[in-house]
Amino acid sequence: MKSKISAKGVNVYYGEKQALKNISIEIGEKEVTALIGPSGCGKSTFLRCLNRMNDVIDICRVEGSIKFDNLEINSKELDVVRLRENVGMVFQKPNPFPKTIYENIAYGPTIHGLVQSKQELDEIVETSLKKAALWNEVKDRLHEIGTGLSGGQQQRLCIARAISIKPEVILMDEPCSALDPIATAQIEELIDELKNEHTIVIVTHSMSQAARVSQKTGFFHLGNLIEFDSTEKIFKNPGNQQTQDYITGRFG
Amino acid sequence: MNEKSHIVKSYEEQLLLLKDTIVKMGTKAEKQLELSIQAMVRKDLELAKKIITDDEQIDRYEFSIEEQVVNLIALRQPMAIDLRETVVALKISSDLERIGDLSKNIAKRIISIQEVISSELIKGLEIAGLKTVRQVNLVLNSYLHRDKDITENVWNSDEEIDQLTNSNMEMVLKKLETEKNQIQLTQLLFIAKNIERIGDHATNIAEQVYFLITGDYLEGQRPKG
Known part of the structure; x- marks a missing residue:
């Protein structure tokens, strides 16, 4: 498996407190890596x-060093906007812009200058929604507000x-914790599909979800990758x- | 690994109950086997009948284990050691059920043998039978105490039972050529084969216990006699 992201000796501090201790990990390309703990x-x-979300x-x-292909993510010279173009993120709580469904999708490609025409933009909106398995449910209401959809949608x-x-990497931070089982299954099916084209790293509290969706799993405890x-x-x-104690629910 | 307790006590209790049921079922199966050999040696028909009736207890244990395993998987989604504990219990219980069934079958055949059989043949079957009882006993202990070494010993010594079975069958076949009580002698062939099959089930259990303890499979082809 080709490595997409390679972290070596990563330490993170919040003020005096050390949150991550000497983390080294290889994130494989086009596979799903689950982080649990x-x-x-x-x-x-x-x-x-x-x-580089910790910048904020x-x-x-x-x-320490985190390489994205051969690019050093922690480098001061790195263009963070370009990095985030390639490393997208999905959060625990769905956070669509308070705009229409169409505008939610169109915003990124437009500001990143990825499209030349309205027709191109329409195509991106359609393929993105299709890949996210949402197209059939929203194709007749693209100009309704995105926050009006159900949680899973x-x-x-x-x-x-x-x-x-088209980011190469998608980060997901507990993407299903606010969703019902059907919506969760739809997201998990989507993760399966997306891994054909993207590298996915998912943080989840659900052991069974990590087991279902990922090919590699990392267990963190007290800032260490155990x-x-x-x-x-x-x-x-x-x-x-x-x-073993953690995943089987024993006193740790 | 010496395991800590689960945070959820009722889960811990369910896994302990499963283990306990396996041990009880195993003890009963071992007893049934031991008694069937005893009944054969002593030509004790009353004992043979009791073995046949008691087999139902083993079936009830098997049913209980199946039910517990399905419930654990459905309601607890066991992982890692707990998953192996659960899956292995299901497989061991079906091997134990077969051991019980084969012991019952030995008892049935004893009833139709009556007393015309030479003691030399019975002696050979007794030796193989007691060796098998020992194997079942050891493998159950390895399950109870999570002892990998005993497991491997059981697995490696099945060959002896196979050899004893072969020589027992040869002896019976030789008698068949000269003697008239062919129906009874044929029953002995089946008893010899049952004992050998029971040895195989003990070996299967050894493989399961090894997997339970290590998460790995016993390697290589089982030695054949």
Whole structure:
């Protein structure tokens, strides 16, 4: 498996507090990597390192190397906007813009200058919504407001928005925690589809979701990456006792 | 690995109950096997009849284990060691059910043998039978105590039972050429074969226990006698 993102010796501090300790991990291209662990273990912090979302937190300091292909993500010279063009993100709570469904998708390609004509833009909106498995449900109401959709539809709208600018990597931070089981299954099916063209890193509190959607799983605990292996290995026969205690629901 | 308790106590209790049911079922199956050999040696028809009636208890254990396993999978979604515990219990229970059934079958055949059989043949079957009882006992202990070494020993010593079975069958076949009580002798062939099959089930259980403990499969082809 070709590596898409390669982190080496990553330390993250919030002020004095060290949130991540010497994390090294290889994120495989076009596969789904799940990050699991108890609250406060650092998994979301790590996810946010991958598109420099921690920049917006003043007291946050990131050390070490994170390479996206051959590009050093932590480099001061890096164009963060270009990075985020290639590393999209979907959050826990669906957060569509308070605009129409069409505008939600069209916004990214337009400001990134990816389209020349209205027709091209229409095409991107349609393919993005199709890839996000939302097209059939919204094609007759593209000019209604996006926040009027159901929770699951809003989340798929956010995924459609993320993929509209064709990022190579999609980060998902608990994308289903606010969704019902049907909407969750639709997102999981979507993740399966998207991994053919995108590298996906997903943070989830649901063990079974990590098991269902990912090929690799990393277990974080107290800022350390305790174990990182194939998802099958982690859930059938983890190599580390702490991993086993966590995934089987034992006192950790 | 010495496991900590689950945070959810009722889950912990359900897994312990499953393990406990396997041990009870195993103990009963082992007892049935042991008694069937005893009934054969002593030509004890009353005992043989009791074995036949008691087999139902083993079937009830198997049903209970199936039910527990399906409930665990549906309601708890066990992972890692718990998943192996659950899946392995299901497989072990079906091997134990077969051991019980084959023991019952030995008892049935004893009833139709009566007393015309030479003690030399019975002796050979007894040796193989007791060896098999020992295998079942050991493998159940390896399950109870999570002992990988015993598991491997059981797995490696099935060959002896196969060899004993072969020589028992040869002896019976030789008698068949000269003696008139062919129906009874044929029953002995089946008993010899049942004992060998029970040994195979003990080996299957050893494989399951090994997987339970290590998460890996016992490698290589089982040695054949």
